[in-house]
Amino acid sequence: MLQFHLANKKFAIMFLVSIFAGVAGHAQKVKRTQPVWWFGESAAANFNTYRGTTQMLNNSLTVPTAFHKGDGVKPYLSLLTEYRPNKVWGGMLNIAYDNRGGKFDGVVAPCNCAADLSTNISYVAVEPSLRIAPFSNAFYIFGGPTLSFNVSKAFTYTQEKQPDTRGDWSDIRKTVFSAQAGAGIDIPVSARTSATQMTVSPFVSFLTDFGHDPRSVESWSFYTVRAGIALKFGTSRKSIAKPIEESVATSPVVQEKDVQFSVRAPKVVPLSRQVKETFPLINSVFFNQESTDIPARYIQLNEDQAASFKEAQLQEGQPDNLNNGRSARQLALYHNILNIMGDRLRSNPQSTITLIGASGKNPAEGKIMAENIKQYLVTVFGIDGSRINIDGKDKPAISSEQPGGDKELALLREEDRRVDIVSASPELLMQVGGSSSPYLKPVEITSVQTDPLDSHVLFNTDGAAESLKSWTVDVTDEQGNVQHYGPYTQDQASVSGKTILGNNQQGNYKIMMIGQTKNGGTIEKESSVSLMKMDDPKQEGLRYSILFNFDQSKSIAAYENFLTDVITPLVPENGTVIIHGHTDIIGDEAYNHTLSHERATSAQQIIEQALSKAGTKGVTFESYGFGEDAGTAPFDNTLPEERFYNRTVIIDIIPAK
Structure with a gap:
């Protein structure tokens, strides 16, 4: 019983009350309070990560x-003080020796010699932190600034065929101000009644590179993950425990946030629409792992076929499944990128391109990949080789793998194994994003769009992602037949109006949303819709796409000129503009959903402002963010090019009905 009390006092009290129910506890016993001040020391390993650029050493x-x-992995030693006035809040102070040393990734010097650089840079650090024990138990989190004073700045540079060079960095900042955050747990190792309390405290922390540029020149910075253990001592005082009074335990009441449910349904359900799409071409050819050959999925012609090939031919004879789901038609167009580039170079004899290969291993392999594409264009399309420059790099100019990233690296590195097509010739480029845009001039497609997005019934359940485990939708017609859809976890879902109508030309439906709350409850919300089919083959829409690199900070504002100068003049009065954002499957699902929604609504705001200035009236907007939802994604996520095309905002312009 005593051990149970020592492990968790609150549960021990409840246990004793259940045993001696109805008996008032008047006995008193001596115990000790927890120390307010703690002193000790800690030791840890710094797992340091470098990034940036370093070339001038001194x-x-x-x-x-x-x-x-x-x-690199280097030591960390500190003297510590903690102040804990209560069970939740407190403060910490560490005075530490903080070694941020490590070794840079090896490089190859121009002499084709391997070169290495290491350093033993270290500091005396002053680290005040706010300490919080959120559950009033042994677990705690902490965070605060760090003030570091440099005490060592040595480096060692080695290069094959040359003697080692040792020295000190120049332009080292004597004082660096940054921040850290972490967590730990206090494990008692002394008796609860002892006057001197002692705990062993494993901890881990993250020290950001924000503000921690060790030098005032170049861009070298480092961040650190620290893991270690602290030994802490404190002096406790005697106190008299209060009598245990009989009490009745009550379960806390958790207030669930209300969920708002609404349905957006079209007045009529268009079964199909002719669409003229301006389809952008990403300027990259992606290579398979461990191969420098052009992948078989890229369509390659012989000389006779290339002689008669015209880019305009791609508008005919392709799979006719242009819709809001996956489209083999667009992917087939992209996989003709080598032939499209050959035709454009042949038709524009003054234009030039540069092929930059990135292998993820070494520049030489990337250059071989670029050379293979050049040989195809020269041999098959007869392009003068002097118009095609090649280069090789480890990483492409805009890399999918970000410095410090540690999640889904296999997919990101697959995207970085590619050859980028770069050109300054305007006849080869796309106007999206202005003169700095890397994307190639788009291909125009005219096709029939089946089951367009404005034919879908959208279910909006605001607050679902926060309050519900999942939710489903029951659609009941006038005869009592029920269709079930779901389960869903995000705030929004859609179902084709054509699917709901089935063989019926029109119908009235009751919509019931049934949500399962995270606290085990059930929420039901009701609405209704009326649907009617419409088939107007004469109606023609326009579609444009904006593509994004794997860069979470990329803003829709970069495309403001394109949206204002190209898209807005095409929007007719009383027309409809449908904007839907998508992402690939990399990253957090909730974040991707928010990102796609923000990009779509930002595009709407830019177009709305431009329409207002132009005096265009009566335009209806519908903007949606679908994130990585597989049911609405433009493409699969198997190939790197599919993930590139899924990072998109698509704009559909529909004339007045």
Whole structure:
């Protein structure tokens, strides 16, 4: 019983009350309060990660090849003080020796010699932190600023065929101000009644590179994950425990947030629509792992076929399934990128391109990949080789793998194994994003769009992602027949109006949303819709796409000129503009949903402002963010090019009905 009391006092009290129910406890016993002040020391391992650019080591040594990434494991030792006035809030102070040393990733010097750079840079750090025990138990979190004073700045540079060079960095900041956050747990190792309390406290923390640029030149920075253990001592005081009074335990009442449910349904359900799509071409050819050959999925012609090939031919004879789901038609167009580029170079004899291969391993392999594409264009399409420059790099100019990233690296590195097509010739480029846009001039497609997005019934359940485990929708017709859809976890879902109507030309339906709350309850919300089919083959719409690199900070504002100058003049009075955002499957699902929604609504705001200035009236907007939802994604996510095309905002312009 005593051990149980020592492990968890609250549960021990409830246990004793259940045993001695109806008996008032008047006995008193001596116990000790927890110390307010704690002192001790800690030891840890710093897992340091370098990024940025480093080439000039000091005023007398600038190495021939820049270093970028690196890592290392170094020691951390501190003297610590903690102040804990209560069970939740407190403060911490560490005075520490903080070694941020490590080794940069090796590079190849121009002499084709391997080169390495390491450092033992270290600091005396002052680390005040706010300490919070959110559950009033042994677990705690902490965070605060760090003030570091440099005490060591040595480096060692080695290069094949040359003696090692040791020295000190120049332009080292003597004082660096940054921040950290972490968590730990206090494990008692002394008796609860002892005057001197002692705990062993494993901890882990993250020290950001924000503000922690060790030098005032170049861009070298580092961040650190620290894991270690602290030994803490405190002096407790005697106290008299209060009598245990009989009490009745009550379960806390958790207030559930209300969920708002609404349905958006079209007045009429268009079964199909002729669409003229301006389809962008990403300027990359993606290569398979461990191969420098052009992948078989890219369509390659022989010389006779290339002689008669015209880009305009791609508008005919392709799979006719242009819709809001996956489209083999657009992917077939993209997989003709080598032939499209050959035709454009042949038709524009003054234009030039540069092929930049990135292998993820070494520049030489990337250059071989680029050379293989050049040989195809020269041999098959007869392009003068002097018009095609090639280069090789480890990483493409805009890399999918971000510095410090540690999730889904296999998919990101697959995207970075590619050859980018770069050109300054305007006849080859696309106007999206202005003059700096890397995307190639788009291909125009005219086809029939089946089951368009404005034929869908959209269910909006605001607050579902926060309050519900999942939710489903029951659609009941006038005869009592029920269709079930779901389960869903995000705030929004859609079902084709054509699917709901089935063989019926029109119908009235009751919509019932049934949500399962995270607290085990059930929420029901009701609405209704009326649907009617319409088939107007003469109606023609326009579709434009905006593509995004794997860059979470990329803003729709970069495309403001395109939206204002190209898209807005095409929007007719009393027309409808449907904007839907999508992402690939990389990253957090909830974040992707929010990101796609924000991009779609931002595009709407830009077009609305431009329409207002132009005096265009009566335009209806519908903007949606579908995130990585597989049911509405334009493409699969199997191939890297499919994930590139899924990072998109699609704009459909529909004339007045």
